[in-house]
Amino acid sequence: MFADVRNQRRLEQTLLFISLLVLSLIWLTPFATVVMSAIRSQGDLLSRGVFSWPKAIAWKNFSEAWHTGDFSIYFRNSLFLIFIKVPLGIFIAALAAYPLAKMRFRFSGAIFIFFLAGLAVPVQVTLQPLLVMMKQLGIANSIFALIPPYVAFGLPFQIFVLRGFFRLIPSELLEAARLDGASEWTAFLRVMLPLSVPALATLCIIDVLNTWNEFLIALVLISAKESRTVPVGLLQFQGEYSSQYTLLMAGILISIIPVIVIFIFLQRYFVAGLTSGAVKG
Amino acid sequence: MTVTSLAEGRPAFARARRRRRVPTAWIPYLFLAPALIWYAAFLVYPMLQSLYISFFDWDGLSPTMTFVGLKNYIDIFMSDEVARLALWNNILWTLGALVLPTAIGLMLALALNRRVPGSTLFRTIFYSPAVLPLVAVGLIWAWVYNPNFGVVNTTLKAVGLRTWAAGWLSSYELALPATFVTFVWSHVGFPMIFYLAGLQAISKEYYEAATIDGANAFQRFRHVTLPGLTETHVIVLSLAVINGFKVFDLVYTMTYGGPGRSTQVLGTWMYFQTFQYYHAGYGSALAWVIAAIVLVIAIPYIRRMSR
Numbered sequence: 001m002f003a004d005v006r007n008q009r010r011l012e013q014t015l016l017f018i019s020l021l022v023l024s025l026i027w028l029t030p031f032a033t034v035v036m037s038a039i040r041s042q043g044d045l046l047s048r049g050v051f052s053w054p055k056a057i058a059w060k061n062f063s064e065a066w067h068t069g070d071f072s073i074y075f076r077n078s079l080f081l082i083f084i085k086v087p088l089g090i091f092i093a094a095l096a097a098y099p100l101a102k103m104r105f106r107f108s109g110a111i112f113i114f115f116l117a118g119l120a121v122p123v124q125v126t127l128q129p130l131l132v133m134m135k136q137l138g139i140a141n142s143i144f145a146l147i148p149p150y151v152a153f154g155l156p157f158q159i160f161v162l163r164g165f166f167r168l169i170p171s172e173l174l175e176a177a178r179l180d181g182a183s184e185w186t187a188f189l190r191v192m193l194p195l196s197v198p199a200l201a202t203l204c205i206i207d208v209l210n211t212w213n214e215f216l217i218a219l220v221l222i223s224a225k226e227s228r229t230v231p232v233g234l235l236q237f238q239g240e241y242s243s244q245y246t247l248l249m250a251g252i253l254i255s256i257i258p259v260i261v262i263f264i265f266l267q268r269y270f271v272a273g274l275t276s277g278a279v280k281g
Numbered sequence: 282m283t284v285t286s287l288a289e290g291r292p293a294f295a296r297a298r299r300r301r302r303v304p305t306a307w308i309p310y311l312f313l314a315p316a317l318i319w320y321a322a323f324l325v326y327p328m329l330q331s332l333y334i335s336f337f338d339w340d341g342l343s344p345t346m347t348f349v350g351l352k353n354y355i356d357i358f359m360s361d362e363v364a365r366l367a368l369w370n371n372i373l374w375t376l377g378a379l380v381l382p383t384a385i386g387l388m389l390a391l392a393l394n395r396r397v398p399g400s401t402l403f404r405t406i407f408y409s410p411a412v413l414p415l416v417a418v419g420l421i422w423a424w425v426y427n428p429n430f431g432v433v434n435t436t437l438k439a440v441g442l443r444t445w446a447a448g449w450l451s452s453y454e455l456a457l458p459a460t461f462v463t464f465v466w467s468h469v470g471f472p473m474i475f476y477l478a479g480l481q482a483i484s485k486e487y488y489e490a491a492t493i494d495g496a497n498a499f500q501r502f503r504h505v506t507l508p509g510l511t512e513t514h515v516i517v518l519s520l521a522v523i524n525g526f527k528v529f530d531l532v533y534t535m536t537y538g539g540p541g542r543s544t545q546v547l548g549t550w551m552y553f554q555t556f557q558y559y560h561a562g563y564g565s566a567l568a569w570v571i572a573a574i575v576l577v578i579a580i581p582y583i584r585r586m587s588r
Contacts, residue, residue: 099309
């Protein structure tokens with residue numbers, strides 16, 4: 001009887017594994033066709049189809065796409081944006097999350113909900129005024145125009161996650177620092193932040209991906225080529241080379257390789273961060 | 282003079298600290314100030330300004346704005362056929378988003394939670410599209426749907442279903458469903474990891490107790506798993522609706538609202554009105570319709586998160 005149960009369990013596991021395998025192959029197909037199209041010549045692709053093995057690997061598609069698509073400009077802009085936006089935004093969020101997690105004061109609940117409501121605000125409802133504002137500030141069409149809205153739209157989620165994490169840190173540690181004469185500022189900087197490195201790192205990864213991927217704000221606030229970010233630049237590239245399939249696919253791969261690499265190597269932190277607070281721990 | 286001499290009598294470090302000390306009651310607000318000011322200046326203020334603009338007829342550039350009251354809002358619901366179509370498309374999209382990625386994500390989570398070999402790799406594969414820029418996702422799938430060389434039509438022809446091959450993104454009937462399939466591909470990862478986290482939080486003891494009481498697999502799912510996931514359902518379903526009304530990138534890159542205007546959603550129609558046709562007042566009203574819908578739907582989600 002036990003053998004029966006074990007066999008049935010093994011059969012179930014096998015069927016499950018096969019279904020997952022089939023489904024994951026379907027899930028990978030779009031990636032595979034992009035790769036298979038990007039590494040061959042256009043003639044080879046059009047005459048023999050996307051499923052055939054390339055006659056010769058055309059690595060030059062990548063260098064050609066990189067140069068003709070001006071991806072170096074877009075990469076530089078996106079990276080610059082990430083290096084300023086991510087630390088700045090997370091630091092401001094951490095500052096705000098600290099009193100929300102560890103202090104009792106009037107309106108703390110209302111302020112927290114005020115921030116959380118931002119999770120539901122569609123970007124569209126701020127675009128036209130932001131465009132006017134950036135023109136008035138004289139930074140329209142510059143990469144700096146993206147920093148204010150990116151930081152603002154990042155705050156709700158970051159404050160939410162950090163508040164949750166800070167609350168888990170024992171208040172006794174802060175108490176001890178205060179008894180040693182530390183100000184709240186020192187307690188925050190020397191006790192709270194170092195103990196929160198896991199949460200801060202996770203938020204950094206998520207924020208790097210979001211900043212790299214953001215499209216609509218960048219599309220509206222920036223029209224000059226020198227200031228475009230990767231998604232806007234990629235779409236521009238598609239517009240110019242829409243029938244040069246192999247080149248276009250190489251360009252798509254160039255623009256997604258950084259996020260794929262980050263995701264594959266750092267996914268453990270990433271996934272934990274996304275679901276944090278979603279489930280009662 | 283006396284005060285100074287008293288202060289001089291103290292050790293130097295105490296004096297320095299006394300001078301720096303801020304009234305305790307201010308401290309939380311000082312910590313909050315940068316975030317509050319930033320958030321108010323670059324999110325809340327533009328939002329309110331947008332509300333103000335929505336009561337005007339304005340091209341977004343010229344100094345003159347004509348007050349028209351609620352006319353823009355009335356037009357959206359009464360005379361603008363495209364806006365009504367866009368709203369309908371958003372509703373269809375959202376209904377689809379509530380069912381498809383959610384159900385597939387739940388099934389994947391249930392499967393991956395059973396210690397199948399390679400489950401980490403499977404999880405990575407199903408989640409990976411979710412980290413890509415949606416512009417890239419849209420372009421990848423435009424290639425998948427390519428009428429002459431795309432995978433879909435090539436496969437259909439190869440298996441003898443030549444008549445099923447279609448111009449997926451150029452057909453009035455198929456463009457929106459085809460775009461939605463892309464959405465499912467790219468978004469299944471979210472419900473999947475939320476449900477996985479939810480499943481792992483359910484205590485094994487409940488299952489053991491149910492098994493001892495003679496519950497079969499379906500009964501255990503019905504009476505232990507589903508109730509244990511209530512919190513996760515709130516998050517996953519709220520996010521599906523919120524994102525269903527915010528949809529923009531995929532439609533913009535894959536169909537550009539076409540063919541005709543058949544795949545316009547509120548997000549893209551707002552963009553076209555404001556930045557292509559220079560109807561900034563009308564576009565702002567459209568944006569506020571989206572914002573109002575999303576904010577109302579998000580209330581249970583935000584209440585859940587503020588606990």
